[in-house]
Amino acid sequence: MSDFTNHPVRTIAGKDIADARRDRFILIVTGFIALAALTSLITGAVALSTDVATYNDAKATLLALGKSLDSIAAPEFYPLKLLRGAIEQFEIIGAVLGILAGFRAAVSERGRQTLALIMTRPVKGWQFLAGKYVAGLVLLSTGLLAVFALAALALQLSSGVGLGLGDLSRIGIVWLVASAYVMVFYGLTFILTLWMKRPANALLISFAVWLLVVLVAPQIGDTLDPDNQVAGGVFKQLQVPKAEQDRIKAGYATFETVRNGIEAASITKHFERFSFAVLGIKDTYTGKALGPILVEKQGDFLWIFLTSLGLAVLMIARPINANRLTKE
Template sequence: MTIALRDAREQLRDRFLFWATLALVVASTASLVTGAIALHSDAATYAAARDQLLALGKDAAAIAAPEFYPLKLMRGMIEQVEIMGAVIALVAGYRAAAAERGRQTLALILTRPLPHWAYRLAKIIGGMGLAAVSLGIVIIATAILLPVVSGIGLGTDDALRLALTWAAGVFYLTVLFTLGFGLSLWARSPASGLIAAFALWILVVLVAPQIGDTMDPDNQVAGGVFAQLSVPKAEQDRIKAGFAGYETFRNGIEVASVTKHFERFTFAILGIKDTYTGAPVDKVLAEKRGDLLFLFLFSLGLGGLVLLRPINPDRLTKES
């Protein structure tokens, strides 16, 4: 706990992390504003039409009240966390290892009667705390701005969905922090570890999901091939059955990416994916708990690997 708390204090004073988190907040809120303004216009149009009916002495029920789903506008925020948040977590993990090695405090710590795994666990706990605070700031900022700009308030159900999004995001960012920290700690040079971490990040975060999306024929036409051709549902199922092997392979590439699990869960819980728009939280959790469980187990497994692999003092070099 001493090491974890010391790390937390250092991270709070870290200017890079401060400006990086601020940049993530700005990018997330900027992606939200345009959609929120359009939503505000739709809500204002309905309110004006309703008031006009009431002024004429007619029943406002003559106009069906539209259903607004403001959380759908958080798609840009999720995408920013997937990319910018991942980069920040990787660099934070690298800095957590490089700072100790640069000051030669790691070599000193290893001479003390402290289990190596306890030291690494403290670092991971510090990284998880950093992810929780940073992502919490991003989500709170967007949650405050959204009703202000759109004019549509958020309820307790929306707060629950945001809390679940925050939890999934903490697991996701912890994975990236642990990856950057572990590789920078094991490598002969922390910079080499960071390069390796970024190579894996590009493969897992950018390449694998894009390959899966590109291989999906239904993504090649706006709205989907079946929808454009007006193919009945029964016929869709029959056609898909003939490509079951291909679909299994394509989906396997997608689900190999931790980013895709994070995206699938958050898109469903926030109603960004039309299939889940307006669906109760318990129903979404029942269908998407596998993605949330994957995020938890992946972060737990990667953390376990970092804890189990010993630190070789002979590989530590002094960093300028």
């Protein structure tokens, strides 16, 4: 018992968590994500309630005219679809949270020379680094859990429709993958900050990566997608048969490979594809059972988890450069 309490990984992680709780920085950034997510959710809820009101007006008019309600379809209502804006906000700000948390976790130990104090204790380098990783994981995933729980509550209140166990399971799965997604940026920035001569350069590089991976690559992928040029899809609007669609697409196979390659290089796109499918935000997956979606989207899931795991291994396995322990 006491061995576990005094285990260096636990001790270092516990200290980092206490430190972060005190300085409230993570809390403030997490609060900002929660605010952005709630704003998106409320905007979506307002749009939905307008649709519902329009339907109710039409229904009332038909009933007043003594006509059947069969002529107008009741709007299909999937409350999880309202999370679209929140997920999009999260893709951007969640990554920033990971970068800032990773930077602070490394730079604080360098600047205060506490890294040197820890490394003159009977502690192995990997134990220190694992402690920092565990602390980041606990802090960020707990913060995200609070954001997702708040979003679920707001969803229930704004839609007036109770969320079932299935809905909550889907939100839970997306939270898990979101934690891995944010940890990719945490790990990357931590590694760069600890390895590079000047920590400020590490922050700049991390934000350059963020710009490319979170903003530029997904946008390029979307913009180059021919089917995205018309709302609802070009082929659907022009009512092109499936066989004809395939024949046209075959002529652009190389282009499509490059376009998809750009998208696939972005971990943000993998997170979006996965979460949009699991939450049924994308029409193709709306109302579909969870099992087949998870099977279909296992590629995106593995991409995120393996990247996160790879960075974690890299972070923990690489020895600490003694030159980074010197006076700043």
